[in-house]
Structures are given as C-alpha cells and as structure tokens.
Amino acid sequence: MDIFGLSLLSGVSLGIIYFLIAAGLSMIMGLMGVINLAHGALFMLGAYLGITVGKSTGNFGLAVLAGTVSAGIAGLIIERGFLSRLYRREFEQILVTFGFIYVITNLHLWIYGAYPKAPPVPALLTGTIPIGGVDFPVYRLATIVIGFAVFFGLWWLQEKTRIGAIIQAGMDDKQMTTGLGINLTPINIGAFFLGAALAGFGGIIGTPAIGGIDLNSGINMLFVALVVVIVGGVGSVQGALVGALVIGISIALVASYIPELSMFVMYIAAILILLLKPSGLIGRKS
Amino acid sequence: MKGKKGIWMFVVLLVIVSLLLGSFSCTPAAPKEDTIKIGGMYELTGFLSVLGTQESAAVQLALEQVNYEVAGKKIEYFEEDTGSDAVITMDKVRKLVETNGVQLIIGPTFGPSAQAMAPYLQRMQVPNLAISAHAYELPAYRSVWLITGLLGGQTYPMGLYAYEELGYRTMSAISQDWSAAEQYMGGCLKGFQDSGGEIVQHQRFPIGTIDYTPYIANLKSADVLASTIIGTDIVPSFSQFYDQGVWKKMSIICSSEVGLFEPPLLMELGDAAVGIVSESHYNWLAPTVGNKEFVAAYKAKTGVLPGGYAGMAYASTQVALDAIERTGGDMSYEALANALDETDLDTVRGHVKFTEQRVGITEARISKVASRSGDDFDIQLLARYIVTPELVGGSDWQFHVERVE
Numbered sequence: 001m002d003i004f005g006l007s008l009l010s011g012v013s014l015g016i017i018y019f020l021i022a023a024g025l026s027m028i029m030g031l032m033g034v035i036n037l038a039h040g041a042l043f044m045l046g047a048y049l050g051i052t053v054g055k056s057t058g059n060f061g062l063a064v065l066a067g068t069v070s071a072g073i074a075g076l077i078i079e080r081g082f083l084s085r086l087y088r089r090e091f092e093q094i095l096v097t098f099g100f101i102y103v104i105t106n107l108h109l110w111i112y113g114a115y116p117k118a119p120p121v122p123a124l125l126t127g128t129i130p131i132g133g134v135d136f137p138v139y140r141l142a143t144i145v146i147g148f149a150v151f152f153g154l155w156w157l158q159e160k161t162r163i164g165a166i167i168q169a170g171m172d173d174k175q176m177t178t179g180l181g182i183n184l185t186p187i188n189i190g191a192f193f194l195g196a197a198l199a200g201f202g203g204i205i206g207t208p209a210i211g212g213i214d215l216n217s218g219i220n221m222l223f224v225a226l227v228v229v230i231v232g233g234v235g236s237v238q239g240a241l242v243g244a245l246v247i248g249i250s251i252a253l254v255a256s257y258i259p260e261l262s263m264f265v266m267y268i269a270a271i272l273i274l275l276l277k278p279s280g281l282i283g284r285k286s
Numbered sequence: 287m288k289g290k291k292g293i294w295m296f297v298v299l300l301v302i303v304s305l306l307l308g309s310f311s312c313t314p315a316a317p318k319e320d321t322i323k324i325g326g327m328y329e330l331t332g333f334l335s336v337l338g339t340q341e342s343a344a345v346q347l348a349l350e351q352v353n354y355e356v357a358g359k360k361i362e363y364f365e366e367d368t369g370s371d372a373v374i375t376m377d378k379v380r381k382l383v384e385t386n387g388v389q390l391i392i393g394p395t396f397g398p399s400a401q402a403m404a405p406y407l408q409r410m411q412v413p414n415l416a417i418s419a420h421a422y423e424l425p426a427y428r429s430v431w432l433i434t435g436l437l438g439g440q441t442y443p444m445g446l447y448a449y450e451e452l453g454y455r456t457m458s459a460i461s462q463d464w465s466a467a468e469q470y471m472g473g474c475l476k477g478f479q480d481s482g483g484e485i486v487q488h489q490r491f492p493i494g495t496i497d498y499t500p501y502i503a504n505l506k507s508a509d510v511l512a513s514t515i516i517g518t519d520i521v522p523s524f525s526q527f528y529d530q531g532v533w534k535k536m537s538i539i540c541s542s543e544v545g546l547f548e549p550p551l552l553m554e555l556g557d558a559a560v561g562i563v564s565e566s567h568y569n570w571l572a573p574t575v576g577n578k579e580f581v582a583a584y585k586a587k588t589g590v591l592p593g594g595y596a597g598m599a600y601a602s603t604q605v606a607l608d609a610i611e612r613t614g615g616d617m618s619y620e621a622l623a624n625a626l627d628e629t630d631l632d633t634v635r636g637h638v639k640f641t642e643q644r645v646g647i648t649e650a651r652i653s654k655v656a657s658r659s660g661d662d663f664d665i666q667l668l669a670r671y672i673v674t675p676e677l678v679g680g681s682d683w684q685f686h687v688e689r690v691e
Contacts, residue, residue: 003503010499017496105331114335116521118554128531134503135531210496211525212554214518216333220494255491255500260463262500263492 006134007256008249013140013209015248016147020202021221022228023154023240024195030171030235031191034083034093036075038100039199040222046071046200047213048108051119054204060122067204068197074104075196079189101222105215116214119207143209150201154237167191171235227270233283242281322610322617323362324349325388327378327403328599329396332370333493334517336548337395341417341599343588345392348603351583356607357615368394375399376406383410389617390610392602393417395595397437397466404430411619413626415602417595419567421469422681425643431626433602433638434567435648436675437466438473439685441514441541443650443671444565445477446687448539451669452563454509456484458536460501461514463490467542471514473685474541474565478512493519498526510537520546521554528558540564546655548593553661563654563668568597568635571665572651575632601633647674649690667691 025039050067054060078100086092125142128135158164169177170184178184207213224247232243247266255262273280326345329338342365354361364386366378375394382388383406391407394400395418404427407414412429419434434440448454457478461471468490475485487506491498505511511532515523524546532538540546540562547569552559570581570591580600584592592600609625610617631638636649652669670691676684 003500006503007500010497010503014497109331109335109339113550114339115548115550116336116518116554118521118525118556128529134499135529135534136499137529139529210522211498211529212518212521214521215331215335216494216518220496252497252500255495255497256504259489259491259501262495 003256004253006131006136007252009131009136010140011249011252012245013144013248014252015245016144017202017206017209018224018228018248019147019241019244020150020206021199022225022232022244023150023237024198024202025225026229026232026234026236026240027167027191028195029229031167032083032188033088033090034079034192035090035097036078036083036192036195037094037097037222038078038104039097039196039225040220041101041104041218042071042074042196042199043203043206043221043225044108044213044215044218045074045104045203047119047203047207047217048112048117050200050204051117051207051213052112054120058120060120063120064201064204068201071200071203072193072197075199076189076193078196079192083192101218105218109215114215116212117207118212119204121208137209140209143205146205150198151237151241158237163187163190168235224266227266229280230270231273231280233280236280236282239280239282246281320359321362322356322359322615323364323386323388323390324606325379325382325386325391326363326365327368327375327382327391327393327399328365329370329394329399330367332368332396333519334370334396336517336551336593337418337595338367338370338393340588340593340596341393341395344584344592344596344600345603347580347583347587348600348607352607356610357613359615364388368396368399370396370399372396372398372402376402379403379406383407383412388412390415390606390622392599392606397421397464400424400430413619413622415606415626417599417602419470419648421465422683425645425677426681428623428644431605431629431640431644431646433605433646433648434598434635435646435673436683436685437469438476439673439675439683440567440648440650441470441473441565442477442685443669443673443687443689444512444539444541444652445474445479445483446481446671447477447563447565447652447669448474448510448512449478449481449483452510452537452539454478454483454537456486456508457510457512458486458506458508459488459512459514460505461488461490462493462516462519464493467514467516470516470542471512474512474514474539477687493517495519496522498523499530502527502530502532505532505535508536510539512539512541514541516542520548520551524555524558524562528555533561538562547653547665548595549591549663550593552655552663557658559655559663560658561655563652565650565652566594567648567650568594568601569651569653569665570597571667572597572635574634574636577634580634597635601635601638604633605629605631605638641675641677643675643677645675647672649673 046067049070050063053066054063125139228243233239254265328341368375391414408427408429419437419440461467546564547566612625613621650671656664656666672688674686
C-alpha cells in the first residue's frame with residue numbers, strides 16, 4: 001500500500017474519533033437547538049478520568065465505563081443546572097458553555113497537572129500490522145471497528161426505534177411534536193446525556209489511538225466537532241459520520257502531500273459547505 | 287426592545303468605567319525603598335503550560351529559600367500568566383510594570399511573547415531575565431539577559447555529536463512549525479552539516495497535530511531522525527513514533543533545550559523514550575553546584591522531580607538574586623544592568639556568564655535514556671559542551687563549541 005492508501009486508512013481512523021465526538025454534538029444541536037461549546041471539554045474529561053481509572057485498575061473496560069459515564073453525568077449537570085434555564089436564549093447558552101470550557105480545563109489542571117497523559121492500551125490490541133512500509137497499530141484498526149459499531153447502534157436507535165422517531169420528530173417540528181402530547185423533556189435530557197457520554201466515550205477510546213491527551217485537547221476537539229457538524233449536517237448520525245470521514249481523510253491526505261496546509265484544510269471544507277450547501281452534506285433541512 | 291437597550295447601556299457604562307479605572311493605573315506604583323519588586327511571567331495555560339507551571343514553582347522555591355529577602359530588603363513578588371500568547375503577554379507585562387511597579391522580570395519562555403515584550407521593557411528600562419533560549423533577534427534589545435543563550439546555539443552540539451560521535455552521516459528531521467522549533471532544529475542541522483553530514487529531509491507539522499501517521503509514512507531513509515518537539519505534543523508524537531515502529535528504521539535524537547528530560551513526560555512515554563539521545567541544558571541528575579539540594583527541595587515542594595524548565599527558572603532566579611546582592615539592593619536600571627553583565631556564577635544549570643550582547647555562554651549536555659525500570663529511568667551523560675555565541679553581523683550568529691567532557 002503506498003502513501004495514498006496509508007493516509008486514507010489513517011484518515012479513516014482519525015475520522016472515526018471525530019465521529020464519536022461530533023455525533024453527540026450534532027444530536028444535541030439538532031434536537032435541542034443548543035450549541036454546547038463544552039462538548040470538547042467533556043471529551044477531555046472522559047479521557048483523563050478513563051486514563052486514571054485504567055492505570056489504577058489495569059482494566060480497560062472499567063476505564064471506558066468511567067470515562068463515558070463521567071462525561072454523561074457532567075453533561076447532565078450542565079443541562080439540568082444551567083442550559084434548561086436558558087431555553088431559546090442562544091447567546092447566553094454560548095456564554096455559559098464557553099465558561100464551562102475554562103472551568104473544566106482548570107479543574108483538570110488542578111487535579112492532574114499540566115503534563116499530557118499517555119493512555120493504557122488493552123493487551124489484546126497492542127502490536128502492529130505492517131501496512132505500506134509502516135507498522136500500523138492494531139488499536140487504530142480496532143478504533144475503526146468500534147466507531148462503526150457505535151454508528152450502527154446510533155443509526156438503529158435513530159431509524160428503527162420509537163424513541164428515535166420521537167427524536168427525529170422533535171428535530172423536525174418541536175411544536176407539532178409537543179402538540180401531539182409527547183413530552184420532549186425526558187427525551188431532551190436523555191439525548192443530552194447520550195451526547196455527552198458519547199464525547200467521553202470518544203475521549204477514552206480515541207486517546208490510545210493518538211498517543212496522548214492534554215489540557216488543550218478540549219478546545220482543539222471542539223473546533224473539530226463543530227466543523228464536522230457543519231460539513232456533515234446537524235441532527236443526523238449519517239451526517240456526522242460522513243462529515244467526520246471527510247474531515248479526517250482530508251487532513252490525512254493534505255498532511256501527506258501539502259503539510260503546510262494541513263491546519264487549514266478542515267476550515268476550508270467548512271467554508272465551502274457553508275457556501276454551497278449550508279444544511280451540510282446530509283443535514284436536516286430546517 | 288427595552289431589555290436590549292438596557293443591556294447596551296450597561297455595556298457602554300462598563301466600557302467607560304473600565305477606561306476611567308485604566309487611566310488611573312498608568313502611573314507605576316512607587317516601590318518603598320526597603321522593598322524590591324520582582325515579576326514573573328510564565329505560560330501557566332496554553333500549549334506551553336507544561337513549562338510555565340514548573341517554572342513558577344521553581345522561582346517561588348528560590349524566593350522562599352531566601353525568605354523573600356535580598357540585600358537586606360524585602361522582596362515583593364508578582365506573577366502573571368502569559369497564556370502562551372503574545373497579545374495576552376503584553377497586557378500582563380504592562381500590568382506588572384505600570385500597576386505593580388516591578389523592577390525586574392523573570393520569564394517568559396514563549397518566544398513570541400519575549401519578543402513582543404522586549405521593546406516595551408527596553409523603553410521602560412526594566413531588565414528581563416529570560417528563562418529559556420530565545421531567537422537570534424532578541425539580543426538587539428538591551429533589556430534582555432539570555433541566560434540560556436540562543437535557540438540554535440543550544441542544539442548545535444547535538445548535530446556535531448550525531449556526526450562525530452554517533453557516526454551518523456544522513457539525517458531526516460521533523461519539527462513543529464513555529465519560530466522557536468525552526469531555530470532549534472536549525473542549530474542541530476547546521477551542526478550536522480558543518481561536520482559533513484547530509485540532511486535528506488525536514489518535515490514540519492502544526493502545533494497540536496493529532497495524527498502523525500502522514501509524517502511517519504513520508505519519512506525518507508536516513509541514519510537518524512532528529513526531532514524538535516516542545517510542550518504537550520511530545521507525548522502523542524513520540525508515542526506514535528514508537529507505536530508505528532520508527533525506532534526500527536532509524537535512531538531518534540531530540541534537539542531542543544531540555545529534550546526529553548522532563549520526568550513526568552518520561553513517565554508518560556515509558557518505553558517510547560528508551561534509547562533516545564537528547565540534548566539538554568538541565569536535567570535533575572546534572573552534577574552542577576547545588577543541584578542535588580535543589581532537586582530535593584523541589585520534590586519536597588511539588589512532589590515531582592524538576593524538569594528542565596524548572597532548573598532553568600531556578601537558575602535565572604539565582605542570577606537575579608546574585609545581581610541584586612551585588613548592587614546592594616540598588617534597583618536602578620544602570621546598577622542592575624552592570625551587575626547582570628558582570629555575572630560569573632555557578633548555578634544549578636551550570637556556570638553562567640554573559641557575552642557583550644548579554645547572551646549566556648552555556649553548557650549543553652548530550653545524554654541518553656539508557657534503560658527504564660518502572661518510573662525510574664537511567665540517564666547516561668554522553669558528552670558536555672560549552673557554547674559561546676559570537677555576533678557576526680545583524681542577527682547572524684556563530685557558535686563556538688568546546689567539548690569539555
């Protein structure tokens with residue numbers, strides 16, 4: 001496999017990590033109309049706590065559970081304690097969630113210190129496979145499998161379940177849905193928890209693939225997640241996957257061939273989509 | 287509509303009050319005669335926060351050890367966070383100088399911040415002791431004393447050593463894409479080329495890169511990979527180099543002023559750090575004057591071993607206190623400048639002396655992470671060089687290197 005093929009594979013594995021964080025953000029934005037800028041910080045929270053649990057217990061499964069649940073609970077606190085009181089006040093929502101970025105980041109600085117953390121990798125998934133002259137980590141291939149499994153789970157929830165139908169109805173026409181007697185509040189709460197938990201899951205699953213997490217990861221991942229949602233479209237699991245893969249593969253290919261542009265490519269993609277198809281590649285038309 | 291009007295009126299009122307309050311703080315607070323005011327500027331947040339937090343701890347330790355007193359006067363110490371951002375740095379340095387009235391500033395480490403501050407401090411006649419090495423252009427400002435010298439000078443010996451001692455003849459390079467990394471790597475590449483080596487490639491990646499696979503895939507065949515990676519990028523980058531088998535194809539050397547010798551980073555890297563040769567100006571095992579005592583005190587204060595930037599920050603404070611002692615507490619710019627120029631002091635990072643341009647004549651240590659047992663690393667000293675910078679014109683420098691060990 002030449003450099004092109006290897007970059008493609010690397011881009012897919014990176015894109016899957018982006019999908020895990022962006023899927024939750026897209027769902028929250030689509031259903032509740034909330035731009036949760038603290039979403040990246042929840043990714044970071046899941047990673048840090050997961051790494052701590054993983055290193056102290058030696059159990060990766062526990063680490064994943066701890067990272068996922070902790071991010072979900074943190075998301076619930078943000079939603080119930082603050083965002084629920086700011087319904088339809090988008091500017092205040094943005095300010096509050098932006099503030100939470102600093103609160104969560106500085107809490108991490110206080111608890112864990114400034115140094116980046118390297119995550120444990122489960123013994124079963126260590127090792128490499130030679131691909132294109134490079135030893136490609138087995139864990140990255142596993143991340144791709146896990147990511148697609150999560151996608152199919154979310155797609156099934158969205159397309160094949162009653163709750164999914166309610167969520168989609170709520171995204172398409174909230175007034176009509178509530179007018180039909182459906183109480184969207186528990187659905188919103190559940191969706192926010194799920195979205196936040198996905199971010200934490202992405203943090204602990206994704207970090208071993210990229211080698212480490214640091215205090216800047218929250219804000220860096222937020223930018224990525226926002227771009228993925230813009231490119232893929234709001235409120236669609238398929239859109240989040242397509243957007244994430246487009247961004248991941250673009251970054252990997254550009255880094256391979258024109259590295260000077262690699263930090264711009266995702267923003268160029270976002271600008272093009274906003275100009276040509278503002279609802280995103282597979283977004284819900286509002 | 288009423289609510290919006292009220293909000294706008296509040297914002298306008300807030301701006302007016304801020305401007306009024308700001309104008310009252312333009313006059314620096316005059317220090318009491320028996321008080322010396324020292325400022326510290328560190329990257330406590332942002333991508334260099336791993337450096338700033340340890341620098342802050344080390345400077346505070348140095349001041350605590352003298353009971354916040356020097357030359358018979360009390361020291362008042364003020365600390366600010368640069369945010370690893372030059373714009374924030376300027377706001378903070380103005381506060382330190384114009385509101386707090388500091389008479390000497392230690393730090394920052396972030397190159398663009400130091401360069402932004404330099405003309406201002408020169409105008410305000412406040413000496414600045416740099417903690418880390420800085421860009422070739424900085425000595426043009428007479429307000430800065432570069433204890434750790436210049437960026438390329440620090441890493442020049444690594445390039446020499448790679449060719450002369452390690453026997454490498456071809457080098458591939460990878461570095462972060464920003465000014466300091468470019469000059470650090472430049473010094474190493476120059477040292478290697480001046481010895482007769484060939485540079486086959488130099489890849490640059492943006493700070494905060496998540497996936498290094500494209501750069502690893504593009505690596506050209508060479509005897510050695512030289513890397514300049516500073517701050518939080520070290521852990522993900524070296525982890526990926528290790529995971530993707532770079533070490534099987536070529537040796538890896540680190541080229542920056544502390545290299546890999548940050549104990550918490552080494553512990554996170556684990557096996558990924560073993561075998562790597564790295565240049566540093568300070569590590570906790572260096573047999574310099576007072577280093578054992580400093581390491582013990584730092585560990586007692588923070589719970590961890592001191593990294594390179596902690597050692598350099600502590601040394602900068604030693605230099606500051608020594609200069610103030612020699613002025614007898616006279617904090618006028620002329621007295622401090624003369625005293626700093628005449629510095630001839632053994633510190634925890636080695637002997638400190640300045641050239642005419644106020645650039646430090648420094649020691650560079652080439653060491654290797656020989657082995658690892660849990661969180662204990664065996665660091666072997668391979669060579670020690672004295673680097674003397676010489677200004678040849680404009681901002682062009684030559685580095686005279688003498689191997690002493």
